[in-house]
Amino acid sequence: MDSIVPKKNRTVLFLSYEGKKISDSPRVVFDYLQAKQEHYEYIWAVNPDVDTSDLVAQKNVKIVNAKSPIYFWYLFRARAWVTNCSAERLFPVNYDKHIYVQSWHGIPLKKLGEDEPHLNFLTKSWYKRAKFDLLTAESEYDKQAFLKIFPATTNTEVIGLPRYAQKHSETFEELKCSLNSEKKTIMFAPTFREYNVSSQGEVVETQLLTKNNVEALSAQYNVLYRGHYFTSKIHSSSLIDVSSVENLPSLLNNVDLLISDYSSIVFDAAVQNIPVVLYTPDRAQYLKYRGMYVDPKDLGLPIFENSDELQEYLLSFDDFEELKKVSASVFQHFLYQGSREETLHKIVNLIGGR
Numbered sequence: 001m002d003s004i005v006p007k008k009n010r011t012v013l014f015l016s017y018e019g020k021k022i023s024d025s026p027r028v029v030f031d032y033l034q035a036k037q038e039h040y041e042y043i044w045a046v047n048p049d050v051d052t053s054d055l056v057a058q059k060n061v062k063i064v065n066a067k068s069p070i071y072f073w074y075l076f077r078a079r080a081w082v083t084n085c086s087a088e089r090l091f092p093v094n095y096d097k098h099i100y101v102q103s104w105h106g107i108p109l110k111k112l113g114e115d116e117p118h119l120n121f122l123t124k125s126w127y128k129r130a131k132f133d134l135l136t137a138e139s140e141y142d143k144q145a146f147l148k149i150f151p152a153t154t155n156t157e158v159i160g161l162p163r164y165a166q167k168h169s170e171t172f173e174e175l176k177c178s179l180n181s182e183k184k185t186i187m188f189a190p191t192f193r194e195y196n197v198s199s200q201g202e203v204v205e206t207q208l209l210t211k212n213n214v215e216a217l218s219a220q221y222n223v224l225y226r227g228h229y230f231t232s233k234i235h236s237s238s239l240i241d242v243s244s245v246e247n248l249p250s251l252l253n254n255v256d257l258l259i260s261d262y263s264s265i266v267f268d269a270a271v272q273n274i275p276v277v278l279y280t281p282d283r284a285q286y287l288k289y290r291g292m293y294v295d296p297k298d299l300g301l302p303i304f305e306n307s308d309e310l311q312e313y314l315l316s317f318d319d320f321e322e323l324k325k326v327s328a329s330v331f332q333h334f335l336y337q338g339s340r341e342e343t344l345h346k347i348v349n350l351i352g353g354r
Contacts, residue, residue, distance in 0.1 A: 002094050013075055016105075024103075033351065047066050080351045081098055087100065106264025115148070132156075138161050166248075175245075214239060221314070223238065257275050273328060277313070283297070
């Protein structure tokens with residue numbers, strides 16, 4: 001198909017989280033590019049259950065089913081691909097025919113590609129042969145990781161991740177109505193566990209905090225929960241589920257403290273100067289099964305492996321400003337220090353210049 005389908009100039013295809021969302025770096029690049037290039041055609045590949053109402057009103061946008069075979073027609077038709085995952089769905093393609101911009105969905109803490117011990121052969125093969133025209137990195141830390149993870153890609157640049165140039169404009173009035181303005185707001189955002197799979201083969205979220213923990217914390221804080229996009233949702237009357245919120249920077253504007261484990265969401269919080277506490281009750285198991293480039297306990301952040309100890313810390317904690325300083329010091333060398341506007345400018349120039 002890639003050999004037969006004629007490439008169409010001024011056509012850009014966007015894919016985010018395998019079609020599960022309209023967000024992250026692809027969305028930021030889309031918004032920026034559309035403001036600069038009104039004569040382009042924009043293709044968004046999304047799953048059928050995704051709300052696309054905000055795209056329908058945009059100019060020159062076509063929405064295609066990311067789960068349909070027709071997706072590949074539009075993929076091979078597009079001159080440029082902008083994604084945070086595998087646009088080609090692991091299939092071998094002619095990379096020289098397209099401009100492939102890859103902005104990975106976060107700074108890698110967890111091992112990926114050939115470093116990931118339980119990765120299937122097809123996915124591991126994709127990591128080895130994927131050839132991007134531009135792979136964006138935040139710092140030398142993730143650049144060095146990407147050079148190993150994607151050995152066929154020669155243009156990995158420390159220009160910052162587009163996701164961090166996102167505007168924080170949404171106000172989330174409905175969410176604000178759910179929050180007690182007299183309380184600080186904490187958000188619990190664990191990653192998924194590949195080894196926690198249901199009998200139907202679905203990755204499920206472990207309720208890492210007990211019901212008593214959540215109730216105790218809710219007495220002092222607004223407690224938000226954000227699950228990983230791979231996992232099924234959890235249900236708790238004491239948690240405010242914000243898993244479906246697309247605009248993470250805007251969401252984080254409402255958060256005073258983040259609790260996470262092995263997720264790159266800690267870097268999203270750091271960009272917005274939100275303090276981070278780590279809760280890793282299965283650290284030994286996770287490190288053995290998945291592996292990490294940095295052991296969480298070596299980061300220098302407050303870290304707990306027992307939910308009651310975490311609860312005690314949070315209920316007695318009140319110095320948010322000091323914890324901000326600790327987090328800022330920890331994450332400084334992981335984050336890009338240049339202009340976020342220049343990040344987007346370089347990507348747009350690449351798409352329009354070849």
